[in-house]
Amino acid sequence: MSNSTTVQSVDRAIAILEILAREGDSRVTDLATELDVHKSTASRLLAALEHGGLVEQSGDRGRYRLGFGVIRLAGAATAQLDLAKESRPICLRLAETVGETVNIAVPRDGDAVNISQVRGPAAISGHNWVGQRTPSHATSSGKVLLAYGALRVLAELERYTPRTITSPDGLGLDEIRERGWASTVEELELGLNAVAAPIRGRDGSVVAAVSASGPSYRLTPQRLPEVAARLVEAAREISQRLGYYR
Amino acid sequence: MSNSTTVQSVDRAIAILEILAREGDSRVTDLATELDVHKSTASRLLAALEHGGLVEQSGDRGRYRLGFGVIRLAGAATAQLDLAKESRPICLRLAETVGETVNIAVPRDGDAVNISQVRGPAAISGHNWVGQRTPSHATSSGKVLLAYGALRVLAELERYTPRTITSPDGLGLDEIRERGWASTVEELELGLNAVAAPIRGRDGSVVAAVSASGPSYRLTPQRLPEVAARLVEAAREISQRLGYYR
DNA sequence: GGACCTCTTTCCGCTCTGTGGAAAATGAGT
DNA sequence: ACTCATTTTCCACAGAGCGGAAAGAGGTCC
Incomplete structure (x- = not known):
């Protein structure tokens, strides 16, 4: 350059x-x-x-x-730098612990957009999701953002696999909020499972989601709750680093 | 536009x-x-x-x-907006009370630069000083900024009137710090007197000066201490609004 | 209130800077 | 190593940005 x-x-x-x-x-x-x-x-x-x-x-x-526009820009910059910076070390540790790929996703124009990724240590691991927009109803991060109101549910949900949930009521957003985490089992891609937990900003609103994803032969439905517990803990820690105390 | x-x-x-x-x-x-x-x-x-x-x-x-440059700009913008905004109502009141023109000056490249002004109610009043650089040794604001280390004393001080103090030792910076205010008596212009007090920022350093100036037949040397007392009080109040608590 | 002065904004012809297309470079995935 | 998608760099050209000048605006002085 x-x-x-x-x-x-x-x-x-x-x-x-x-x-x-x-x-x-x-x-x-x-x-x-x-x-x-x-x-x-x-x-x-x-x-x-x-x-x-x-x-x-x-x-x-x-x-x-x-002018004030400079202050407005800085507010956005600070928030973005904080999330990227504060989540990095936690995601690095989590990828080692869980053994799968870890992503941070934020809500953007109705989609869940992945803003960072740490690959797990396994030889077989998934896509590079960074920068990719993912449909909210078919991804674990998206479901978290929907459940906590950071994204809106659409009336029509597109099908990606035979297992995609295409009815808004079928997403189980109440259960997600009660449980504190969301998952997908081959809903976006055959052979791909994922689980996610909500990250809160200073004011307590959900601003992002941290997720783990991997092949369904490794990240089985039986394993999801255990991985979810680790994600919920990581999300809590990231939230605290962003200034959320509860 | x-x-x-x-x-x-x-x-x-x-x-x-x-x-x-x-x-x-x-x-x-x-x-x-x-x-x-x-x-x-x-x-x-x-x-x-x-x-x-x-x-x-x-x-x-x-x-x-x-990028971080945006945050840096916002830091400067916030500081500048705060001083202008917080000092305005106080200067308006002070100009009425004292009956003379009130200015706020900040240190810039070795000079005292006036950033705002409220004229007193008198028919005869002085220049518009806004935006003007004034020599630190020959103005009351400048002397305040020198005394509290916001500006550096030069080895050679230029003469403007027969009364200009041209020796660094003659400025009496120790006395100014002890007294808490500075004045000039026809040192910049014949017929012009002024008195000033220090404004402190959040961290306690002197970042500006508030001054009153007027014709020497009105703002006599005998009157300076009384006006100074009001300026010191105003400066204390502006300092508090900028986050300085002592 | 009018004249004068200083500075800012707007207008306009011209040229040089910014543009879009294409080529080169780069990085990710297989 | 190859392919593909994206970013960066290069280059000819035209139009956008420039500087000079005129118009506009505000302050000071008499």
Whole structure:
């Protein structure tokens, strides 16, 4: 990744943000001087940044400072960095203990999206799920997110295997909440089983799910409760690291 | 300020930040689709944002998320918004009480820079100081920032009037710290007097000064201690609002 | 209130920067 | 090792961004 594949006006806009962070309130002319660009260029870049909420005018016309949009972005960044960072060591340990692939999934636009993965030690292990959207009703993470209200149940549930549950009532969301974990037995793919538990954010709402998945010859239905207990404990620990105390 | 005076590539870069805030981890192709631009355009915009620290790659090549630079900018934005917002009502009241122009000044590159102002009710009042850099040794705010270590004393101090103090030892910084306020008597301009007190941030360090200034026929040397007492009280109140408890 | 000054914003012609298409590079899966 | 999908880099070209100038806006002074 070299400097030749960048965008000069974006570089300049970012430089404006840096100057405002360092200097506070600044005028168009001062920013133009410091950037070594024409005043109208500085004014136009500031207009774009203001339109995006990253800078705002501080009362007097022509005086600019960083805007609230920056704080909003940082809030999202902090939350995302926290979940990835805090879950990593726990997932590494869990994959060793359970012997299967461990994933973290978050709710996104009606699907469960896997944001990280640690493979188990077995020679035969499943897909790379990172970044993949998975249907909520046919995955254990998805069912957790549905059961705790982080995702909405659709009226029509698509079939992936003969064992996919296609009726909303058949998902057993009440039982999942009561039990504290969800599982799937060859509902997404033949030969693939999984089990998941809910991760809570600071305010107690379920923000993600931690799951273990593996081939059905290894992760048998008989084994699911034992693995679930470990996932529930891991989810509790991750939740605490995110600031949830109960 | 219309949409016609913006910069398309900056708009696109900001849109990428918004998508990452909403979606979390995203791939180049997904961002390109959502932005309705070519993949190479998305890749190049991300490269610029990554170079500026606002996004980072989340382990896997081609997967991007918001970066730490966003959190850093937000930290600066929060600090700046707090000082302006919290000091405003207090300065409004103070200008009425004291009857003179009230300013807040912060240390910037060796000078005291005025970031806000409330004019007193008098018909004759001074300059608009907002945004103006003032020499630290010849202004009351500057002397406060020097006395409490927020600014450094220069070896050579420029003369503005016959009354300007041009020797570093003559500034009386020890006395200012002991007294808790600083003043100037026609040291920056003939006929202009001022007095200032220190504002502390959350960690107790002096981050700004609140001052009152006016014509020397009104703000006489005899009146300075009384006005100073009100400024010290106002500074204490602003400091508390910024999170300083002592 | 008018004149003057300084700064910001908007307009416009021009050129150079950003774009999209294609090729090269890269990484995952079998 | 091969295949495939995705990302990154390269390059020609045109249109987006630039700087200069004019218009707009606000403050100061008389």
